[in-house]
Amino acid sequence: xxxxxxxxxxxxxxxxxxxxxxxxxxxxxxxxxxxxxxxxxxxxxxxxxxxxxxxxxxxxxxxxxxxxxxxxxxxxxxxxxxxxxxxxxxxxxxxxxxxxxxxxxxxxxxxxxxxxxxxxxxxxxxxxxxxxxxxxxxxxxxxxxxxxxxxxxxxxxxxxxxxxxxxxxxxxxxxxxxxxxxxxxxxxxxxxxxxxxxxxxxxxxxxxxxxxxxxxxxxxxxxxxxxxxxxxxxxxxxxxxxxxxxxxxxxxxxxxxxxxxxxxxxxxxxxxxxxxxxxxxxxxxxxxxxxxxxxxxxxxxxxxxxxxxxxxxxxxxxxxxxxxxxxxxxxxxxxxxxxxxxxx
Amino acid sequence: xxxxxxxxxxxxxxxxxxxxxxxxxxxxxxxxxxxxxxxxxxxxxxxxxxxxxxxxxxxxxxxxxxxxxxxxxxxxxxxxxxxxxxxxxxxxxxxxxxxxxxxxxxxxxxxxxxxxxxxxxxxxxxxxxxxxxxxxxxxxxxxxxxxxxxxxxxxxxxxxxxxxxxxxxxxxxxxxxxxxxxxxxxxxxxxxxxxxxxxxxxxxxxxxxxxxxxxxxxxxxxxxxxxxxxxxxxxxxxxxxxxxxxxxxxxxxxxxxxxxxxxxxxxxxxxxxxxxxxxxxxxxxxxxxxxxxxxxxxxxxxxxxxxxxxxxxxxxxxxxxxxxxxxxxxxxxxxxxxxxxxxxxxxxxxxxxxxxxxxxxxxxxxxxxxxxxxxxxxxxxxxxxxxx
Ligand SMILES: Cc1ncc(C[n+]2csc(CCOP(=O)(O)OP(=O)(O)O)c2C)c(N)n1
Ligand SMILES: [Mg+2]
Numbered sequence: 084x085x086x087x088x089x090x091x092x093x094x095x096x097x098x099x100x101x102x103x104x105x106x107x108x109x110x111x112x113x114x115x116x117x118x119x120x121x122x123x124x125x126x127x128x129x130x131x132x133x134x135x136x137x138x139x140x141x142x143x144x145x146x147x148x149x150x151x152x153x154x155x156x157x158x159x160x161x162x163x164x165x166x167x168x169x170x171x172x173x174x175x176x177x178x179x180x181x182x183x184x185x186x187x188x189x190x191x192x193x194x195x196x197x198x199x200x201x202x203x204x205x206x207x208x209x210x211x212x213x214x215x216x217x218x219x220x221x222x223x224x225x226x227x228x229x230x231x232x233x234x235x236x237x238x239x240x241x242x243x244x245x246x247x248x249x250x251x252x253x254x255x256x257x258x259x260x261x262x263x264x265x266x267x268x269x270x271x272x273x274x275x276x277x278x279x280x281x282x283x284x285x286x287x288x289x290x291x292x293x294x295x296x297x298x299x300x301x302x303x304x305x306x307x308x309x310x311x312x313x314x315x316x317x318x319x320x321x322x323x324x325x326x327x328x329x330x331x332x333x334x335x336x337x338x339x340x341x342x343x344x345x346x347x348x349x350x351x352x353x354x355x356x357x358x359x360x361x362x363x364x365x366x367x368x369x370x371x372x373x374x375x376x377x378x379x380x381x382x383x384x385x386x387x388x389x390x391x392x393x394x395x396x397x398x399x400x401x402x403x404x405x406x407x408x409x410x411x412x413x414x415x416x417x418x419x420x421x422x423x424x425x426x427x
Numbered sequence: 428x429x430x431x432x433x434x435x436x437x438x439x440x441x442x443x444x445x446x447x448x449x450x451x452x453x454x455x456x457x458x459x460x461x462x463x464x465x466x467x468x469x470x471x472x473x474x475x476x477x478x479x480x481x482x483x484x485x486x487x488x489x490x491x492x493x494x495x496x497x498x499x500x501x502x503x504x505x506x507x508x509x510x511x512x513x514x515x516x517x518x519x520x521x522x523x524x525x526x527x528x529x530x531x532x533x534x535x536x537x538x539x540x541x542x543x544x545x546x547x548x549x550x551x552x553x554x555x556x557x558x559x560x561x562x563x564x565x566x567x568x569x570x571x572x573x574x575x576x577x578x579x580x581x582x583x584x585x586x587x588x589x590x591x592x593x594x595x596x597x598x599x600x601x602x603x604x605x606x607x608x609x610x611x612x613x614x615x616x617x618x619x620x621x622x623x624x625x626x627x628x629x630x631x632x633x634x635x636x637x638x639x640x641x642x643x644x645x646x647x648x649x650x651x652x653x654x655x656x657x658x659x660x661x662x663x664x665x666x667x668x669x670x671x672x673x674x675x676x677x678x679x680x681x682x683x684x685x686x687x688x689x690x691x692x693x694x695x696x697x698x699x700x701x702x703x704x705x706x707x708x709x710x711x712x713x714x715x716x717x718x719x720x721x722x723x724x725x726x727x728x729x730x731x732x733x734x735x736x737x738x739x740x741x742x743x744x745x746x747x748x749x750x751x752x753x754x755x756x757x758x759x760x761x762x763x764x765x766x767x768x769x770x771x772x773x774x775x776x777x778x779x780x781x782x783x784x785x786x787x788x789x790x791x792x793x794x795x796x797x798x799x800x801x802x803x804x805x806x807x808x809x810x811x812x813x814x815x
Contacts, residue, residue: 126585152585157618158614158617158618158621160610160614160617160618162574162610162611162614163574163577163611163614163615163617163618165574166571166573166574166575166577166578166611166614166615167574167575167577167578167581167615167618168578169574169575169578170574170575170576170577170578170579170580170581170582171578171579171581171582171585172578173557173563173575173578173579173582174578174579174581174582174583174586175582175586176582176585178578190610193568193571193611194571194574194611197568197571198566198568198571198575201552203775203776203777203778204552204775204776205552205553205564206553206556206557206564206775207551207553207774207775208774208775208778209556209557209558210557210558211778212778242776242784243776243777245777245781265779266778266779267777267778267779267781296782342781342783343781343782343783343784344782344783345782346782346786347782
């Protein structure tokens with residue numbers, strides 16, 4: 084068994100790459116490239132990820148660099164992608180699976196939840212499962228059915244999996260490498276609506292700097308805590324800017340992971356602000372926000388000025404593209420929730 | 428031998444030993460007879476011994492279940508030739524992915540008898556270290572492990588292991604007639620053939636998936652499934668240990684030589700209940716059971732050995748003594764399994780620390796100690812990262 088710290092040591096000493104402005108999609112691409120250069124056991128598997136570079140081009144150029152044995156265009160069968168990745172991991176490889184869209188992970192759901200999540204435990208730690216499942220997720224791109232969903236809670240509810248989602252190009256670059264270095268399986272949710280968002284990326288950031296499990300305060304404030312991850316972090320930041328104009332100071336916590344959940348970072352913030360609004364695109368009913376609300380209530384009961392509120396999707400199928408912006412947590416709906424929090 | 432699939436269609440089936448234990452010399456089977464001929468009398472006696480020990484293991488486990496010592500048990504009675512014969516063709520470097528009834532395979536693989544019952548005792552979800560015996564633990568979700576075997580074989584391909592009849596590495600996966608209907612088994616055959624992965628799909632068609640006869644799974648003889656995916660496929664008499672051995676050896680060699688996957692259907696019969704919780708009287712006739720009792724795979728090998736002068740009283744007594752010894756060890760070993768301390772439930776959920784598991788464990792330990800913290804799931808508050 085290899086710990087994350089041990090792997091970090093083995094990865095240091097790569098040549099300096101400097102800082103670049105990259106889109107989030109390109110940052111994942113660069114992270115994959117760095118991981119593949121570092122460790123020849125890292126393989127990419129998925130549908131159309133070879134010459135095409137994936138439907139979002141996240142694997143662009145990687146098959147040309149690493150060959151067909153390491154960037155594998157698989158048969159069109161998701162259970163097969165994950166199931167064979169498990170076998171490859173047992174043989175010492177570190178497969179990174181691409182699921183083409185969120186709505187198409189379900190054929191692999193059995194392999195992910197009954198096998199990938201459990202084999203380490205089933206073998207009492209004799210076998211690690213260093214497998215990453217990359218899933219472009221979330222809405223806002225005007226897509227047809229099955230292409231805009233946020234099923235992360237289904238995975239966070241399964242012990243044995245780590246469930247993470249980067250919100251920025253820098254985090255995308257770092258976190259994908261940490262996910263690959265993890266001896267535990269990681270479901271890596273990529274906010275597809277943010278694939279084209281640009282940001283500065285320090286390409287020399289050391290892998291193992293613990294972004295994978297640690298929430299980050301991305302804006303400090305004093306009056307209300309906005310908790311978000313993945314695509315909703317941008318919404319939270321925009322809301323905080325709007326609130327600042329109204330004279331309210333919002334703190335924004337980017338969770339980065341929902342399993343594990345960095346409760347400590349959220350609690351520390353809410354004890355300071357006394358108010359908490361959780362934002363995600365997934366339905367609020369049985370969503371990550373419900374878990375956060377429960378934990379904040381347990382840990383911050385006497386510090387709370389108002390109930391923890393949630394802003395997210397409804398308990399309906401993801402709507403048709405024409406209505407998706409009513410379903411998604413918009414700045415206006417978050418502002419409404421903040422108003423309700425202050426009404427107490 | 429040919430048998431029918433119920434529609435009067437004769438299905439070609441490799442047989443090297445008839446039900447009376449006589450070597451048969453059908454035309455077209457010379458290659459297989461030659462492979463079986465490599466088995467020395469000592470090998471054959473070893474197979475007999477492992478089959479008898481597997482049968483005894485079954486009887487002991489069934490009675491342990493009846494005494495409340497096991498939660499469940501899935502007997503392999505009737506399938507000993509399919510399991511032991513195929514496992515004899517394996518080499519140490521090969522890797523096995525069983526489902527949950529392959530006690531005979533694990534017997535040959537050397538997995539400890541008590542460890543094999545940890546799962547059924549309810550003291551383990553697995554029971555042994557797969558890398559110690561190159562045999563994965565049982566997989567209960569039907570068919571899921573066929574994909575693991577295929578992926579493992581894809582890894583073997585990438586390792587650049589030698590392509591050699593003896594020193595190459597092959598993977599074998601065992602599954603049932605019911606499992607052939609699962610998407611995962613079919614996807615595994617797609618991945619294996621597309622990649623030409625060194626994996627053998629070993630189907631034990633024991634004619635039943637709990638209460639459903641094979642006619643509820645298929646309209647075609649099952650070995651033809653493998654053919655349709657594009658791999659050499661063969662149906663063997665699964666109660667004929669020689670035919671099973673020869674067919675499996677051929678398929679494994681093909682894999683070790685880098686010539687891709689194969690499919691074997693071993694046609695056999697589940698002589699016992701599906702599990703100790705099952706009641707076969709509700710869905711099958713004792714007539715059918717009687718027919719297959721007369722085709723008992725152990726009797727068949729015993730008849731061969733006797734005819735060839737290899738089954739003397741002394742050897743029979745030795746095997747009997749080993750079986751008795753197995754029973755004694757199993758009974759005391761199983762009773763001693765307790766699953767460890769309850770807090771071990773929190774062990775090995777993740778390979779690296781996970782804050783939620785850690786905090787729940789800490790709470791549980793305090794609760795057990797009679798000192799529960801005020802907050803149910805106390806959190807660790809650190810500057811960066813908090814409860815990891
Ligand atoms: C996915 C799944 N569905 C249902 C079951 C319950 N189940 C356990 S064994 C079995 C029958 C399997 O039959 P077969 O594949 O022929 O194997 P055999 O039991 O005959 O060895 C069923 C339905 C299961 N374990 N997994
Ligand atoms: Mg069956």
